[in-house]
Amino acid sequence: MTTENNLAIVDWEPHDPPTDLIFDDGEVLESNRHRIAMNVLIRSLQQAWSDRSDYFTGGNMFIYYSSTQIRNRDFRGPDFFAVLNVDGTNSRQGWVVWEEDGRYPDVIVELMSRSTAAIDKGIKKDLYEQTFRTSDYFVYDPFDPNSLQGWHLDENQEYQPLTPNQNGWLWCRRLGFWLGTWEGTIDRETAIWVRFYDVSGNLVLLPEEEAKAREEEAKAREEEAKAREEEAKAREEEAKAREEEAKAQAARLAARLRELGENPDML
16 A cells, blocks of 8 residues: 555555554653643644634554554654645544555654653654655654754655755745744743744644734724824814815905905905
């Protein structure tokens, strides 16, 4: 079983798949900041593609890909991953490759720490390159803003390091977004987060950020309309004042003419 950018599951026995897969090993993410960082990537992609159902994105979920892996209990759960051209409406406890027509993640982001960096840039990178054939792989330590790195699978099926642009962002070809850093407060924690940016350099917003932006835009439109209304009212009052001033001037002129013995109605 093969796909466009993935290898066959060479040691899987398709007629007798296991039914006792484990989807939770009880381990938590490295820190609360790691948890927030994972959810930021998942939720912002879902917001950006809210009108699409042809993809799946998840995080901290086991990926099952071979019988050897299961026998060795070699659990792998990327902090963030996305798979394109699949039915995103299916409910999944984990990503089971043989139940997904042999599809592996197209994009993976691992949120490193000092204790996991060597594994994330070593064993895991090799696995994602040589077995998963994941097109785009990134690593980032939420406590180290200079730690962002990424690789893209070239035509020889080997990872090549990505070169950052002038902003320090890395291009994720499969998603069509930049991956870069952004400083701000999310879920009451201020940090430098790894975020998606669109091709125009705009931050890919979270649902609550999108809602706030729309609210502010609506408020700005309302204030602009109010300003136009007040401006029109001011012009109307100014025109009325000029008209009254003209009438007053005419009345003064008529009075002066009468003083001079002239009939203003005859002029």
